[in-house]
Amino acid sequence: MTLHRPLVTSDCNTEAAVNSSHVTYSNQLYIFAKMFPTQIVNDFVMNISCTFPLPLNVSLNVTVHTVAGPTEINGPSANVSYSIYIIDYPDEFVTTLSHSDPLNVEDSIRIAVKMPDLVANNLNLKVVNIYASPTESSSTQYNLLQDGCPAGNISAAQLTVESNGVGNEVRFATKVFQITNSNTARLSAKVALCVGDCNSTCSP
Known part of the structure; x- marks a missing residue:
């Protein structure tokens, strides 16, 4: 499964961290467990991020x-x-x-x-x-x-x-x-x- 989201700071809690050489966009992916009729596994949370070099050579x-x-x-x-x-x-x-x-x-x-x-x-x-x-x-x-x-x-x-x-x-x-x-x-x-x-x- 592939998910696409725009790289916009604050959009759905997306955060951007910039240092002298790179910018990193990060967020969390939530996958909620099925509940029928009872929930038998925990919800799943995964930290996700992508990093680009500066100056940006990608399209924002x-x-x-x-x-x-x-x-x-x-x-x-x-x-x-x-x-x-x-x-x-x-x-x-x-x-x-x-x-x-x-x-x-x-x-x-x-x-x-x-x-x-x-x-x-x-x-x-x-x-x-x-x-x-x-x-x-x-x-x-x-x-x-x-x-x-x-x-x-x-x-x-x-x-x-x-x-x-x-x-x-x-x-x-x-x-x-x-x-x-x-x-x-x-x-x-x-x-x-x-x-x-x-x-x-x-x-x-």
Whole structure:
């Protein structure tokens, strides 16, 4: 019999111990004795663990949970508002990711920020900043995009701007990552509406 469980700290009491060279995930497997009509053997408990070298050369499973529903922002005039969505894709912006899609660290995904009802009155959507944080209330933030371009510590292999500030949809290609000591990563974006083309010129 083979059992598969995701390697997530605190999931079903999974614990992770890290030293200078390895990370070890451990838990306990319980097998309860049959009781018909009486129990004649003890329940069985077995300690289980698996160890991986650091840096991790294995894929850690993560799951993308996209926010359902749009966020509303105001337009240039106070009586107009627009709906904006962040959508994740495992491919070339064709199939959206679902909650059940498995992802691994280093997998390539694409992210689109869309404003479908933006009327083309010389207005373009631009994503100015993107940052990742462990939770919504966390004060810890990791900048991915600053002033429309990848942050200084972000390589082209981790984040690429495919289009930004030239229409009602902004597109990025990125690698799946995991924030140290966290099971979640929340992406937040600061956006702007521009009159005319406001594409950023990013240095290589």
